[in-house]
Amino acid sequence: MRNGNAEHGATTGRRRSSTSQPTNRSEHGGVRMIKFDSVTKRYPDGTVAVNDLSLTAPSGQITVFVGPSGCGKTTSLRMINRMIEPSGGTIWLDDQDTGKVPPATLRRGIGYVIQHAGLFPHRTILDNIITVPSLLGHNKKQARAKAMELMERVGLEARFAERYPAQLSGGQQQRVGVARALVADPPVMLMDEPFSAVDPVVREQLQQEFLRLQSELGKTIVFVTHDIDEAIKLGDQVAVLNVGGVLAQLASPAELLSHPANSFVAGFVGRDRGYRALGFATDTVPVRSETTVAVGATVAEGVRAAEDGWVLVVDSANSPQGWFNVDHGVHDGSMQITPAILNLGGTLATEGGTLRNTLDAALSSPSGRGVVVDEDGRFRGTVTAAEVVARIEARAAAGRYGAPAVSG
Numbered sequence: 001m002r003n004g005n006a007e008h009g010a011t012t013g014r015r016r017s018s019t020s021q022p023t024n025r026s027e028h029g030g031v032r033m034i035k036f037d038s039v040t041k042r043y044p045d046g047t048v049a050v051n052d053l054s055l056t057a058p059s060g061q062i063t064v065f066v067g068p069s070g071c072g073k074t075t076s077l078r079m080i081n082r083m084i085e086p087s088g089g090t091i092w093l094d095d096q097d098t099g100k101v102p103p104a105t106l107r108r109g110i111g112y113v114i115q116h117a118g119l120f121p122h123r124t125i126l127d128n129i130i131t132v133p134s135l136l137g138h139n140k141k142q143a144r145a146k147a148m149e150l151m152e153r154v155g156l157e158a159r160f161a162e163r164y165p166a167q168l169s170g171g172q173q174q175r176v177g178v179a180r181a182l183v184a185d186p187p188v189m190l191m192d193e194p195f196s197a198v199d200p201v202v203r204e205q206l207q208q209e210f211l212r213l214q215s216e217l218g219k220t221i222v223f224v225t226h227d228i229d230e231a232i233k234l235g236d237q238v239a240v241l242n243v244g245g246v247l248a249q250l251a252s253p254a255e256l257l258s259h260p261a262n263s264f265v266a267g268f269v270g271r272d273r274g275y276r277a278l279g280f281a282t283d284t285v286p287v288r289s290e291t292t293v294a295v296g297a298t299v300a301e302g303v304r305a306a307e308d309g310w311v312l313v314v315d316s317a318n319s320p321q322g323w324f325n326v327d328h329g330v331h332d333g334s335m336q337i338t339p340a341i342l343n344l345g346g347t348l349a350t351e352g353g354t355l356r357n358t359l360d361a362a363l364s365s366p367s368g369r370g371v372v373v374d375e376d377g378r379f380r381g382t383v384t385a386a387e388v389v390a391r392i393e394a395r396a397a398a399g400r401y402g403a404p405a406v407s408g
């Protein structure tokens with residue numbers, strides 16, 4: 001049985017980053033909030049890339065810009081550090097008008113991470129990380145020590161320090177990119193599709209570690225992606241942009257899934273949004289008690305205890321081991337039930353977990369009864385898919401999110 005906690009853990013990991021805010025103080029001083037005030041970008045050829053954008057990226061949180069290709073995500077991001085100058089409107093960093101801060105000064109407090117990491121191929125990893133401190137004439141020994149500490153933080157082994165970028169995998173290079181952006185301890189980080197160039201498995205790892213890192217660092221982050229799943233996973237808030245640089249909706253992931261502002265957002269968020277919204281709903285579905293047998297019980301005992309042909313088998317710590325089926329093919333009732341003859345089933349639901357986790361457990365259980373465990377993995381009871389769906393329907397009726405794409 002797989003414990004469904006991985007997903008649940010990811011969700012709570014992100015929530016932790018937004019609820020227990022670490023103090024976002026750095027050598028650049030203070031907490032940083034980014035505010036777009038009627039910002040427009042019209043390129044010389046007349047293309048309006050960003051149109052009258054007003055939004056706030058709160059301090060210490062991850063704001064994700066998401067939308068289809070060409071909707072102005074990168075342009076919006078680069079206007080924050082003045083790599084692109086707005087044609088109209090103002091971008092504020094706390095109470096500072098960024099248009100009045102010299103770009104070099106501004107960028108010292110803003111880390112920048114891009115796709116493919118943008119590392120210098122002929123410099124070692126360590127030298128890549130300390131590029132900016134070296135340029136600024138900082139103490140080299142201190143910068144190296146900081147770089148080594150950051151390498152550890154982003155999950156890179158110290159032995160990579162003297163390697164060159166081409167000797168690292170794509171995922172490792174992205175970690176170097178993140179370490180380099182963090183070296184000056186900027187309160188603000190701009191990240192432009194930083195995880196897009198790696199395969200899905202590495203990408204998932206990088207996302208998890210990024211959330212963990214952010215829960216420790218509490219930077220103000222603006223993150224660009226074209227991938228709605230990444231936006232929902234990483235964002236404390238998500239700005240959905242439409243072509244022409246128009247803000248279609250700014251909302252928390254849960255709100256976006258439950259109440260898309262218009263058909264464009266609904267279409268972009270996807271047809272399974274109801275199911276995904278369940279990943280944010282932590283309603284408790286009452287569990288039913290269930291007769292279990294212990295590993296080592298006899299087949300006859302298992303058959304007697306079974307309900308609808310299945311009985312749950314637990315170990316001495318009351319931790320579920322799998323389901324025993326009365327039609328398992330063993331005809332000797334005195335034989336012991338061993339793990340080898342159990343159906344391991346699907347995911348386990350955790351008490352107090354999300355409705356999605358609970359529904360997954362019910363749908364993936366061979367007995368049709370989802371197994372619910374407590375935080376320590378001990379068996380608490382079962383729920384059926386029908387019970388979870390009834391709960392979901394009650395939520396939908398109460399208007400707590402859009403109609404779920406789940407049927408009985």
Ligand SMILES: Nc1ncnc2c1ncn2[C@@H]1O[C@H](COP(=O)(O)OP(=O)(O)OP(=O)(O)O)[C@@H](O)[C@H]1O
Nearest residue numbers: 043045047049068069070071072073074075076226
């Ligand atoms: N220097 C430029 N001159 C003219 N038009 C530009 C320039 N840079 C970008 N654009 C246009 O502005 C619009 C927004 O581009 P931008 O790169 O910000 O979009 P994006 O949402 O980041 O796209 P993608 O996801 O494809 O990277 C696009 O129509 C693009 O073609």
